[in-house]
Amino acid sequence: MCGLLGILTADRNAAAIAPELGEAVHCMRHRGPDESGTWHDDDVAYGFNRLAIIDIAHSHQPLRWGPAGNPERYALTFNGEIYNYLELREELRRDHDAVFQTEGDSETIVAAFHYWGAHAVRRLRGMFAFAVWDTEKRELFIARDPFGIKPLFIAHGAGGFGFASEKKSLLEAADLLGIDLSIDPRATEHYLVLQYVPEPETLHTGIRRLESGSYAWIRPGGEPEITRYFTPRFPVVPFVRGKSEAQKRYNEIARVLEDSVAKHMRADVTVGSFLSGGIDSTAIAALAIRHNPDLITFTTGFQREGYSEVDVAAESAEAIGARHVVKIVGPEEFAQAIPEIVWYLDDPVADPALVPLYFVAREARKHVKVVLSGEGADELFGGYTIYREPLSLRPFSALTPGMRRAASRMSDRLPEGRRGKSLLQRGSQTLEERYYGNARSFQDAHLRSVLRDFHPEWTHMDVTAPIYAQSEGWDPVARMQHVDLFTWLRGDILVKADKMTMANSLELRVPFLDPEVFKVAERIPYKQKITRDTTKYALRQALEGIVPPHVLHRDKLGFPVPIRHWLRGPELYEWARSQIAESGADHILNLQAVGQMLEEHRSGIADHSRRLWTLITFMVWHGIFVEKRIKPQIQDHQYPVTL
Template sequence: MCGIAGVVGRRDDLAATVAAMGATVAHRGPDSEGIYLDARLPVGFAHRRLAILDLTPNGHQPMTSCSGRFVVTYNGELYNYRELAAQVGAPALASDTAVLLACVERFGVAESLKRFNGMFAFALLDREAKAVHLVRDRFGEKPLYVAELGNGVHFASELRAIEAVPGISLEIDPDAVEELLRFKCIGGHRTIYRDVIKLLPGHHLTIDANTAGRKSLERYWAPPMPFDEGSGEASLEELDSALEASVRMRLRADVPVGALLSGGVDSAVVSTIAAAHHSELHTFTAGVGDPDYDERAQARAVATALGTQHHEIEITEGDLLALVRDLPSTYDEPYADSSAIPTLALMRFVRSEVKVALTGDGGDELFGGYPRYRLAPLTWSVARALPSALVSDRAETMARVLDHFARLSPRFPRSLRERSLDWVAGLLAASSGATSFAEHYRNVRSDTHSPASLLHQRWQTPDGTDAGEQVGYGNHLAAMMHDDLLNYLPDDILVKVDRAAMSVGLETRVPMLDADVLEVAWRLPLEVGVGENRDKAALREILARRLSGISIPREKRGFGVPLAGWLRGPLREWAEDLLSVSSLERVGLLDAAAVRTLWQRHQSGKNLHHPLWAILALQAWTLQRTGSVTSA
């Protein structure tokens, strides 16, 4: 993986702009750097290389095809580069970048994208057709930011490179701020800046290299429908075979490879398959010392059974301040998933041992593992059981009843037991007038149901938040899984891992996010793939067949942290400074009185850490990146 940047457009300072943009992503590729300026067209590419395959100078980028027609700056990996090299009649090619160019020359861009199995974001100049192709991988593992301005199109792996463009206007998008407060991240095509977008996963944008105008925007891949009865049922044997093929391809590297191993079934399956094909596999786990969140014991048991070289770290309260202060620069734009704290610490630790790490991400989306998949239908039934006006008026009472049963019965979703009464009441009130389950699920995914109430009056707009792409299903579980694959996965989970890993030059690979694995997983019968208990039954069965005697808890914990207590303890002073009236007024985005009330209620014992963390992320990023925002 690498860092890329570039410009398509007639700028007097083209060379300097491209160089400045490339310098900002140096951390993504510390091994070498390169710049390409076309002699005839107003196009410039920058590249920072993280060498994983073909460590020789032959892998240097930007790279030109053998014919000279194509030039690419490319971030990612083509896992099936060996098979592709054979298809183009060049089996000796050792660089996946060279294979990419050979495929494009042989098959064209559209057909090549169908054949690529990998994670990537790249810019490809076709000098003959005078066009630049901007492409992002199917699942959105690799980021690609685009700013279409009056003097050209600017693109990069990270937002900071766009910020480096001379003369660019960086106006905060209030809809993006509201989306951050609601969903912990800024999703879809939006960014924190009004005039900068993200290219969506599975999309291909073509730019006229002469005029810098759009020629086309196409979606070259979309995920299949979960549990589509017309596609034929798959078997566990097919799934096991697809997972093994995916893991084996993702072990291809000319540098040391490891695996992230939590206490969950997803990473256990990936590590088990990897260990069968990699005799000296390193595995890595992080913990926070709190038994309610620490899964090191389960991970250690799996590592011992596999015989891996296992490594552990514990994140102590003494580590917290340094980590949270690094989050704004690491995550490039406001990002409020608190599991970024241990993720950043773990990635720094992993990089000291290996250069590539496999992860278990994607398992929850493919096999229905999130606790909210049980929570959402339950609360939807409650919200629809009575007239909407009554539900809205009695939301707090109904929330107390649900909370009572949740604490008495382990059958209630853990996510409900851990949420505050305020949140449950807000969910019921927000969904009392919902016209569809998709709208209700948007509320379930929200950390706060009235984000506009936290904004300063001058920033309030009609609700502009976007739940992302939605597909209607009669099957609620299928709808939630599909929604999360399209939105939550690329906007939150993959952002968390990519930015933390690439901040230290570590490449992460995600075997679950393979088109063949997805296709098989979503053709499994529901009771086989997900299971009656919504516990990723297929993965548990595969793990049991491959690694007997290992028990994985059925209740998903995730990579969580005791944030509520931290904000009353070791992080209180840091948070108090960011949430002081003077800091809130300096930034000017939020209503100081509303935020102070939220903060004081949390300190008095109400667990309001979820909305507070989004506020803190916004404050910390704005003060570090721009200093203040003075107008809407």
């Protein structure tokens, strides 16, 4: 695990820029406080920070490896973990007489790349973003894991091609690369609608992201040649009646999940687990404690009633026999942490749940160096309540386009709050029109009021239309899952998971997002994912006897944060008002309109909490990265290597 930064120069001046690269990588110190340094040859310069998890005393980066006769042919820099590295090392030794000098997973990547080429990425079970420089062929290969668990930002300018684990390092190296740092208006509009910046965009025009499940070849002076190697698919699977056949499927889910957790426990440091009141994290913790009887679990919550799963999580920890640690977050520390958190994010993510995640990660880092978590279960197994929407809208499925337009007009004529208005509105739209993920911050009417330069032609369809095109003929729930894997999961869920834990030099692992688990999940039929009574039906059946009964069939709460109440009261209202008053983003946002929204929210005329949080998060981001007005107090975390 580390923070990596690299530049493939256009004019073979890597030696000259290496010192500046070392300075640029320092702002990612939190990603790897155990070791840091640089390496270069004529064409390529690397900077890195290492968080040592496996083979702590060795596996230093950048790692050099090569076959007999050229033992330093390749130079690797790598962020992540490969959980099946032991099995791959054995195969490479057996079939290719590969020789390894360390006991870590990094060498496995390079050896697999040498013998299997780009196809090697399909063999890796893990989370990764890495770069391999071939000193013989003078070409760079970069790749990212199938689901996008680990980030990789890229930029291409007159000075060469750059890549990094965090965008802020590329911002530091912008002059070396000669890239455009203007704010991307389309990405800004997408952020306001979705509450995150969708891949491959960032808010800086000259910096993009290598998408999940992709790799690229780059040669000096050339453009990156990007290939998608993994596209998740949910093919139509017939529903087979009969308890015995269903039980086989449930057993298969339990088996592959147990195998995934076992491999995710591989580490030379202590592994803990996040634990909420939900089925996903509880399942992971219950399986993890089989491999570590001294497992420590961590949860967070708020003092306000109805906004905490602390009691349920504590009951779960007791039921599985884990030691449990709780962090309660108050509104004052919540607000004080926002600038620091946004700095760690690189681009704004308007999900208030990332704030308590930051605090529980900080608490966990006092005890462990690695945690497991339950991200990805909802997308793979059908866990979001909105996935039941096709059931309620089934009567509308036979409507002609003309009938849909008529239903839409009827909905428009009904006053806000009238029963049936929302049903008519949703039923009048096709799935492609109405569904673009879990977060829907702004509709067009609100965008017009707050954006100085509104482009109605830029919509969520820019992002989702190509994704929907891949899923023609699938059932509606599968299509929604497919959209979420490419949008909500990698744009919000995994960004906050990576950024908030790595901000605290804590490695987070997600056993649900494993290629072998996905192979099982993709074959679950529609009727075994969603019923009228529950979500994740097949997963719940598979976890009978693993997850405690008080959690197994509990409704999904999510991670509600009381910003709706706090923005109306003394907790956050004055703070929010000061952010609006001091913002220098008036050329992008109509700050007067935003201020009016805050007053309407405070008075109870409307609930603008989600939209306000999206706007204020953007203002803080703009204050840090554009105006340079806000200067977060960043801790230079120092932790022991072997907790």
